[in-house]
Amino acid sequence: EDQVTQSPEALRLQEGESSSLNCSYTVSGLRGLFWYRQDPGKGPEFLFTLYSAGEEKEKERLKATLTKKESFLHITAPKPEDSATYLCAVQVWSNDYKLSFGAGTTVTVRA
Amino acid sequence: DAGITQSPRHKVTETGTPVTLRCHQTENHRYMYWYRQDPGHGLRLIHYSYGVKDTDKGEVSDGYSVSRSKTEDFLLTLESATSSQTSVYFCAISESVGDRDEQFFGPGTRLTVL
Numbered sequence: 001e002d003q004v005t006q007s008p009e010a011l012r013l014q015e016g017e018s019s020s021l022n023c024s025y026t027v028s029g030l031r032g033l034f035w036y037r038q039d040p041g042k043g044p045e046f047l048f049t050l051y052s053a054g055e056e057k058e059k060e061r062l063k064a065t066l067t068k069k070e071s072f073l074h075i076t077a078p079k080p081e082d083s084a085t086y087l088c089a090v091q092v093w094s095n096d097y098k099l100s101f102g103a104g105t106t107v108t109v110r111a
Numbered sequence: 112d113a114g115i116t117q118s119p120r121h122k123v124t125e126t127g128t129p130v131t132l133r134c135h136q137t138e139n140h141r142y143m144y145w146y147r148q149d150p151g152h153g154l155r156l157i158h159y160s161y162g163v164k165d166t167d168k169g170e171v172s173d174g175y176s177v178s179r180s181k182t183e184d185f186l187l188t189l190e191s192a193t194s195s196q197t198s199v200y201f202c203a204i205s206e207s208v209g210d211r212d213e214q215f216f217g218p219g220t221r222l223t224v225l
Contacts, residue, residue, distance in 0.1 A: 032212055043201055043216035044154070051211070087153065096161060097142055097205040097212055098169065101154040 002027040004090055006102035013109045016077050021105045023088035024070040033071045034099060035064050036087040044087055078109045114138045115217035117202050123223045130189040132220050134202030136182075142205035143185040144214075145169075145177065147198040154201065160185055192224045 003026040013019055025033070032051050036044035048057040050066040057064050061082060063074040073086055085106045089099035114137035124130050134143060145157040146169075156169030158177040166177050174196060176188045189196055202217040 034214065036216075041219075043218045046213055046215055049211065049213060089154070091212065096159060096167065097207065097214070098144060098156050098159055099154075099214060100156075101146075103151065103153040 002090055002092060002100040004088060004100055004102035006086075006088055006105050008105060009103070010106045011108070013075075013078050013107065015079055015109055015111050018074070018076045018078070020075070021073040021086055021107070022070060023073070023102055025088075025090050027090050027092050027100075029093040030090060031093045032091040033066050034089040034091065035062075035071070035073055036089070038085045038087055038104070075107065078107070080109045080111050083107055083109045115202060115204060115215060117200075117217040117220050119220060120218065121221045123225065124192050125225050126193060127191050130192050130222065130224075132187045132200055132222070134185045134187070134217060136185075136204050138204075138206075139182055140204040140206060141182075142207075143179065144203040144205070145175075145185065145187045146201045146203060146216075147171065148201060148219075149198050157187065157200075189222075192222075194224050196222065197224045198222060 005024045007022045032049045034049050035047040038044045048064045053068045055066050061076045065072050085104045087104045089101040116135045118133045144159040146154040148154050155171045157175050160166045160179045178186045200220045203214050206213050
């Protein structure tokens with residue numbers, strides 16, 4: 001069974017204080033590792049998909065990296081508007097493209 | 112937002128009543144998914160569809176059925192709602208280009224079963 005574990009559950013940062021979120025996974029045949037941002041009361045917003053170990057993707061203050069066992073989402077010099085829950089999900093090689101999600105990390109950035 | 116809408120956005124119903132949630136997409140995507148989101152569990156797949164009249168179960172399908180009679184609409188039905196089905200329900204679509212995949216979610220439906 002695919003397992004996805006995110007840590008920490010919650011992260012409180014001062015504005016400008018960089019940090020990283022972790023997503024560790026145990027799957028049989030990773031096809032893709034997805035990161036999403038979710039604001040309260042809204043649907044998850046797609047950020048990145050990573051496909052192979054060593055791959056990196058960036059968007060504004062966010063940078064996602066992938067190894068064979070885990071992915072990191074680095075938040076550089078965060079601002080209050082980066083406060084959200086960040087979700088990761090794995091997709092295995094199959095015909096249905098379905099995702100298995102971790103429970104998320106809630107990030108709060110104080111001004 | 113990949114042209115995904117969900118209706119209703121909020122619903123309160125009573126135990127034992129049937130409920131149908133609708134997901135509508137405007138971009139002719141083949142794959143559509145229904146997830147539920149509960150505190151401490153993250154998003155869990157209920158059912159998915161890989162074409163008109165082609166559907167399959169996810170990890171938490173008990174008590175739910177789905178139908179897809181046309182590409183743009185994917186319906187989730189709770190035949191007899193229970194309090195354990197109080198949740199936020201999200202629809203998603205998969206957009207693939209070659210071997211690359213992106214998945215986009217709708218705004219969600221908050222369902223309360225009393």
